[in-house]
Amino acid sequence: MGTLATTAGATTAAAAPAAPAAPTAPAPADCSAAYRVQQKLDGGTVWRMCWRYSTDSGLILDKVTYQPPGEPAPIRVLNSAKLAQIHVPYDDGNAEYDDLTGAGFGWGLQNLKPGECPGGTITSVKVPEVGKVNGLCTTTRARGHAYRMAADTGSKVWQAQGKDLLVYTVNKVGWYEYISEWRFSSDGTIGMNVGATGSLSPVDYNATDGRGWPIGKGARDYATSHAHNVFWKLDFGLDGSDKGRVEQFDSKVTPPAGDGRPTVKTTRTVVTRELAGDARNMRWWRVVSDTGKNKDGHARSYEIVPGHTHTYAGRPFTRHDVYFTQARACEQFASNNILDCGQGAPDSVDKWVNGETLKNPAVWVNIGFHHIARDEDQQPMPVHWQGFQLAPRDVTAMNPLTPADLAGQNGAPNLGS
Numbered sequence: 001m002g003t004l005a006t007t008a009g010a011t012t013a014a015a016a017p018a019a020p021a022a023p024t025a026p027a028p029a030d031c032s033a034a035y036r037v038q039q040k041l042d043g044g045t046v047w048r049m050c051w052r053y054s055t056d057s058g059l060i061l062d063k064v065t066y067q068p069p070g071e072p073a074p075i076r077v078l079n080s081a082k083l084a085q086i087h088v089p090y091d092d093g094n095a096e097y098d099d100l101t102g103a104g105f106g107w108g109l110q111n112l113k114p115g116e117c118p119g120g121t122i123t124s125v126k127v128p129e130v131g132k133v134n135g136l137c138t139t140t141r142a143r144g145h146a147y148r149m150a151a152d153t154g155s156k157v158w159q160a161q162g163k164d165l166l167v168y169t170v171n172k173v174g175w176y177e178y179i180s181e182w183r184f185s186s187d188g189t190i191g192m193n194v195g196a197t198g199s200l201s202p203v204d205y206n207a208t209d210g211r212g213w214p215i216g217k218g219a220r221d222y223a224t225s226h227a228h229n230v231f232w233k234l235d236f237g238l239d240g241s242d243k244g245r246v247e248q249f250d251s252k253v254t255p256p257a258g259d260g261r262p263t264v265k266t267t268r269t270v271v272t273r274e275l276a277g278d279a280r281n282m283r284w285w286r287v288v289s290d291t292g293k294n295k296d297g298h299a300r301s302y303e304i305v306p307g308h309t310h311t312y313a314g315r316p317f318t319r320h321d322v323y324f325t326q327a328r329a330c331e332q333f334a335s336n337n338i339l340d341c342g343q344g345a346p347d348s349v350d351k352w353v354n355g356e357t358l359k360n361p362a363v364w365v366n367i368g369f370h371h372i373a374r375d376e377d378q379q380p381m382p383v384h385w386q387g388f389q390l391a392p393r394d395v396t397a398m399n400p401l402t403p404a405d406l407a408g409q410n411g412a413p414n415l416g417s
C-alpha cells in the first residue's frame with residue numbers, strides 16, 4: 001500500500017493492483033503533469049483532461065479529449081465541465097440551501113483512503129483555507145459488455161468487456177456527503193453523476209405537518225422531505241471550437257388509422273436563440289460541431305441524455321431541465337451566482353435566457369430528486385444517484401471499438417446477389 005501524497009498535485013498509487021491511471025505518454029493537454037488525467041481503456045481509447053479545484057465549484061475538468069482507436073489525434077469534447085449548483089429546498093419552506101455557493105461544498109472536500117479508490121490513484125488537492133486534502137480519485141471500473149454480436153453463420157461471437165475511467169471526489173455539506181463522479185467510457189460516452197449519502201439532517205425530524213416521513217419507531221421522528229436539484233455546466237469545445245450548434249429533436253407518434261401501423265415523424269429544430277428547455281417524452285438535444293466531421297462526412301456531435309429527474313417547480317431556475325445560454329464569463333452558477341455580472345444583473349440561469357442569439361452556447365443540465373426519507377436512509381444513508389450522460393453521435397464513422405475484421409461493415413450491408 002502506498003503512502004498518500006502530501007504535496008499539492010502529487011500522486012501515489014493507492015491499494016494494489018497497480019494504478020492504471022498512470023500516464024502512458026506525454027499528453028498534449030496544456031496543464032502540468034500533476035493536473036493531468038490520462039487513461040487508456042479497452043480497445044485503445046484514450047481519455048485526457050486537466051483538473052483543477054475551486055472552493056466554489058469543487059472539481060473542474062478542463063480540456064477533455066477523446067481519442068478512440070484509429071483516430072490520429074485526440075478529439076476535443078469539452079473545454080470545461082463542472083457542477084453549477086446543488087439547490088436543496090425543504091418541503092415545509094423552512095430551509096433552502098445553495099450547497100455550492102451558499103453552504104461550503106468546496107471547503108468540504110473529504111480525504112479518501114485507498115479502499116475508497118479501488119485500484120486507482122488518490123491525488124492531493126490544495127483547498128484554499130483548508131490545506132491539502134487527499135481527495136481526488138482516478139481509477140477504472142468494469143462496465144460489462146461493450147458489445148456482442150454472433151456471426152450469421154458459424155459459431156463466431158464478437159464480444160468485448162468495457163471499462164470506464166472514473167474521476168471522483170466526495171464533498172461534505174452539513175450532514176450530507178456528495179460523491180461527484182465523472183465517468184469516461186471506451187465507447188466515447190461520458191457520465192456525470194452525483195450520489196448523495198452521509199446522514200439525514202438531524203435538525204429536520206419535526207415534519208408532523210404531513211411533509212415528511214416517520215423514520216423512528218412508530219409514528220415519530222418525521223424527517224422533512226426536501227429536494228436536491230443538481231446543476232451541471234458544460235462548455236463544449238467540439239473539435240476545438242466553442243461555437244457549436246444546438247439542436248432539439250422531437251418525435252411524434254401517430255397511432256394507425258384502421259388496420260395500418262403506427263408511424264413516427266421526427267423533427268429537428270435548430271436552437272438559434274437562448275432556450276430554457278423542458279424534457280419531454282421522445283425529445284432530446286445535441287450539440288453539433290461546427291468544424292469537425294467524422295470519416296463518413298457527418299458532423300460530429302454529442303447528445304445530452306438526461307437521467308431520471310424530478311423537475312421542481314418551486315423556483316424559476318429549477319423549472320426547466322436544460323438551459324442553453326450565450327456563454328458569459330460571469331455566469332457560472334445556476335442559482336446564487338456569486339460572480340459579478342454588473343449592477344442589478346440577475347443571478348440565476350433562467351434569467352440569462354433572454355432571447356440572445358446562441359453563438360457560443362453554455363449548456364446547463366438540471367437533474368432533480370425529491371427526497372422523501374425512508375427507514376433505510378439511516379445509517380449511513382445508502383448512496384442515491386442522479387445525473388446524465390453525454391453520448392457520442394457521429395463522432396466516429398462506426399463503433400469506435402469495432403474489431404478489425406468487421407471494419408468493412410459500414411453502411412448498407414452487402415447481402416450478396
Ligand SMILES: [Cu+2]
Pocket residue numbers: 196226228371
Ligand atoms: Cu436528501
